[in-house]
Amino acid sequence: MEIGLSHYLILSGLLFAIGIYGILTRRNAIALLMCVELMLNAVNINLVAINRFLQPDWRIMTGQIFAAFVIVLAAAEACVGFALVIAIYRNLNRINVDEINLLKW
Amino acid sequence: MGEVIAFYILALIIVLGALAVVTGRNLFHCGLSLAAVLLAVAGLFILNGAEFLAWVQVLIYVGAVLVIILYAIMLSENITGERILLISQNRGVGFAAATLVFALIAFLGISLSGLLAGHTSSVKDPVLALLEGADSNVIVFGTLLLTRYILPFEFASVFLVIALIGALVIARTAE
Amino acid sequence: MMDREKLVGSVGVGEQTIRTETMEVSMGPQHPSTHGVLRVVLKVDGEWIVEADPDLGYLHRSFEKLGELRTYPQGIFLTDRWDYVSAMNNNWVYCLAVEKLLGLQVPEKAEWIRVLISEMQRIASHLVFMGTYGLDVGALTPFFYCFREREKILDLFEEICGARLTYNFYRIGGVSRDVPRGWLDKVEALCDYLIPRLDELDDLLTNNKVFLARTVGIGVIPPEMAISYGLSGPMIRGSGIPYDLRKVAPYSVYDQIEFDVVTHDGGDCWSRTWVRSQEMRQSIRIVRQCIEKLRQMPEPTFDDPYGPSTHVMAKVPPKPKPKPNDVYVAIESPRGELGVYMVSDGSEKPYRMKIRGPAFVNLSVLPAIAPGHKVADLVAIVGNVDIVMGEVDR
């Protein structure tokens, strides 16, 4: 048995779906951000796998570089996102996103 | 054979870890499960010949992002030790949506991979001239990053600085 | 350091307030750097201290009450246990109080021996301070050096009274024994030995760059605060006030001895450490003068190394019964003004004995200076008070 592209695609799809489930069901802001990380990782798996299976020349690693940028983005996102979470928690003493409704009215 | 075993082990860790992240009741355990997922994804990268990316993933995701997450958990839960139990809501809707998304992706993925199986890009890439004789993942990665992808690369650094300053401004306490 | 304002509760930012959570932690009694069993109840905001409240009494042995239940000579051995790092000074202040009640005159040689021993005890005590303070701020090595030096002093003490910690050497009316022959030479040799060691200690600890970074500007006590809190000893001299009982209210033969009162204007932990390190040198100066003086006094006449004790001991009845009276005497112990207030009712036991412990009083300034520092600084401040819990709790 060989591991082909479809294996990776299904795995990443599964990971992405789990991330979606988490985003839809969680209320805690930190847990939400963790689910975002899961989804970003699903995308990265896809990028790397496609790069490997569909590009015969291993020296053209566009997918890997794209994935590296995704990692950079994730770092920035985590940095700002958690700063926001901490600031909100300090100010309002709550962390559940459905209770943070200051901007609603 | 080795790759098959490795893939299934890593896939198992990823799926179980991810499930633990989205269903766990203890936020800190969720963070640790996320660490397992991230490390397993790094393992998949290695399996796909992306060593550099794999270790970047460990360095940045596990060493930095995850630590930020753990700090956020510790700073937001009452530091005195009382723990917030995580509750999930809308489980049905979430499950339905997730299944739908998965079905979509899986369908697209399988059909696409079937479609693309024989197809490979045959365009002669001008960058290849630069990579003549390059024998290591790192050298290729670095060369590509500083030639073809120089603009995104520079943009990423600016982006990171912006994020850094932004986070500082947001999280800082009073003057 | 942050302002006091910032440390309390919440900080105003425009209209909103940012909540800062304070957390109460208990430092001690089982904590390695509280010098025994001090407990400090801390309110901290992260690493910042908002409130520090010393909680005493874990080593309370009720010496004041015990003093009332024993005859005057029996009370001496209790004194060794107050401040066990400088037990000789406790002996001395107790004996001084009883002598004052009785109106006794102590033989001159005994006075000089008392001063000599007491100054050696001061060096030993300050060495303990330097060593343990080094431990508090994270330097392990000076501790061993200081204890090696102190060990030599304790050896000499052992030679005169047989004990190394609880001496019971000073007696009502003098000291228990004359110093043995050749002992003074050993003390002199020790002085010569100590001077370079103290310089080395200064290099290693007091003037160490990291040490300066840890102690300068930490726990600043302004002179007014030092006076209003009744501080004494190096704690007040570190704030620039030359208050030293040996100069201000000379007891024994201190009026015949030349020495300087060391002060430093910084008022911070480093100043107090520096004052102590300089005081050791002054003590060596005093010790040398005492040796000079004692050399001119009659040696014990018998071959018995300890000799007859008559010229170091006044005639005291075995069970002295002073007339009803009350006295307060105080001496300058290594930690500051160590006083005893004693009331006699004509019986063979004191009616009331009250001890004024310098470390206890000095510790009272802690809640005033600790807020605004970090937890690590609190360790530096507490260590700098040079508390001996046996004396704080008594």
Add this chain to the structure above:
Amino acid sequence: MTLTEISRAIARFLGFDPPTDQAAAQVILALIDALLIFGFLMLGVLVLIYVFRKIVGFIQARLGPRYTGPRGILQTLADALKLLRKEDIIPRAADRIAFNLAPLMVFLPAYLVYIVIPFGDPETGLVVRDLNVGVLYLLSISSVTVIGIVTAGWASANKWSLLGGMRSGAQLISYEVPMTLVFAVPVLLAGSLRLSDIVRAQGEFFWQWNAFRLDFFPFTLLAFITFLICALAETNQTPFDLPEAESELVAGFHVEYSGFKFAIFFLAEFGNTIAISAIATHLFLGGWKAPFPFLPDSGFWSLGWFFFKVSLLVLLIIWIRGTLLRVRIDQVMELGWKVLLPIGLICVTGVGLLVSIRPSPTEQAKQKVAVVSECPVSLQKDDGPFRWCRTHGRT
């Protein structure tokens, strides 16, 4: 006799004769390698702790261990046995899973680091895997330690250990940044992330080593000193031993740990000390090279030189530990962010500029590497996605 051959010999001794390219055989060989490294780690830590105690004892005017075995050399072993026999206490309020996992998470990085560190000339086979991303691997693996420490602090459900864990995490992260920067200096000079390439790019004489080389004079030396300071901070050695500052935090993040788990923390700490000295040796002190070309440094001599240099660095760390006192947490942070980070940036920029102006050193290094890496073709084969090399040779 290479490490691979040793593994093979052991495998044969166990009645398992491995053909070269069978997956199962690879796994078995890897396991034997892992055990060898583990044995080295244990032995190294045992020796280190004994030497550490003796030397600190000498500095502090005392004797150190004396009675267990001749001159006390079995003391560490006795202590280890004592720790193993001690009761394993888990506080009732602790988070059991995280509490049990944390020592492992601290120990594993300390152990995994040794995979890429050559213990001598890799041509002699004294390395497990000479990865082409070696330096990056080191950085990423050691960054995982933080998670273990933070977890340990959090899981103990003790305020002091939580403070200690957060402190330690903050310190490790802060010093990883300048450390990463100065890691870039030897990498720039060698043009490779592989540790053996970095060593080979350094000259034959000791003044051509990265730490002392004159053609990049102020920058490389500064980078070396910065690296040493960061190494002290990363391994929680004395001026920066705040996470376990016993006078303030009692014992920091591992205050609630006892017995075996405490021993693992201890092992990890000393393992890290050896590892960081080894890394400093490779990056800045010419690795396994002798200080003069006329001294022998091939074959097992390289092992000797490597351990000689590592021991010197470890001795330096012990000496500092015996002399200095602890700085305060904000001073640690200030030093990291306000002093070492700019210095690291200056080093990287300076070296980068000089390298780009004078391409000669890198070119020379590359030529040298090219000459050295002419190794048997059989080892250069590219086995699919596993594009790393076994013991030597470039992929």
